[in-house]
Amino acid sequence: MEKIVIANDHGAVELSKSLANHLEELGFEVNHLGVYTEESVDYPDMAQLACREFKKGGYAFGIVCCGTGIGISISANKIQGIRCALPQNSFAAEMAKKHNNANFLAFGGRIEYSEDPLKILDAFVQATFEGGRHQRRVDKIMALEGTC
Numbered sequence: 001m002e003k004i005v006i007a008n009d010h011g012a013v014e015l016s017k018s019l020a021n022h023l024e025e026l027g028f029e030v031n032h033l034g035v036y037t038e039e040s041v042d043y044p045d046m047a048q049l050a051c052r053e054f055k056k057g058g059y060a061f062g063i064v065c066c067g068t069g070i071g072i073s074i075s076a077n078k079i080q081g082i083r084c085a086l087p088q089n090s091f092a093a094e095m096a097k098k099h100n101n102a103n104f105l106a107f108g109g110r111i112e113y114s115e116d117p118l119k120i121l122d123a124f125v126q127a128t129f130e131g132g133r134h135q136r137r138v139d140k141i142m143a144l145e146g147t148c
Contacts (some may be wrong), residue, residue, distance in 0.1 A: 009073040011068075063121075
């Protein structure tokens with residue numbers, strides 16, 4: 001059984017619960033780090049918590065959620081080894097895996113998505129990294145860490 005780590009701030013409590021439940025229904029083991037209330041927390045802290053847990057190993061991928069998904073995805077992408085995508089639809093989620101080998105997805109709990117976030121998640125889960133020329137590009141992305 002593949003494991004997934006999820007963390008969220010107060011702006012995405014219900015969405016993160018929905019994503020976690022959906023993943024469990026698909027047969028994943030979910031480590032949901034919270035939060036479970038709308039009491040204010042800082043999304044960089046939640047991104048760091050999820051990414052640290054992910055980097056311990058044993059996870060297929062991670063999910064981070066905040067009000068828009070923007071701040072928490074930026075935060076996650078500051079952590080070495082993390083490639084967090086903020087997909088706006090199923091196609092973007094699929095390409096995040098196929099071409100960028102994303103290891104995290106971000107979602108916004110206050111966003112009105114044009115398609116169900118569960119379908120967006122499904123597109124990512126069902127996709128496989130294509131490697132080849134895309135591996136070269138991912139290697140170049142990762143080489144940017146710590147530069148400039």
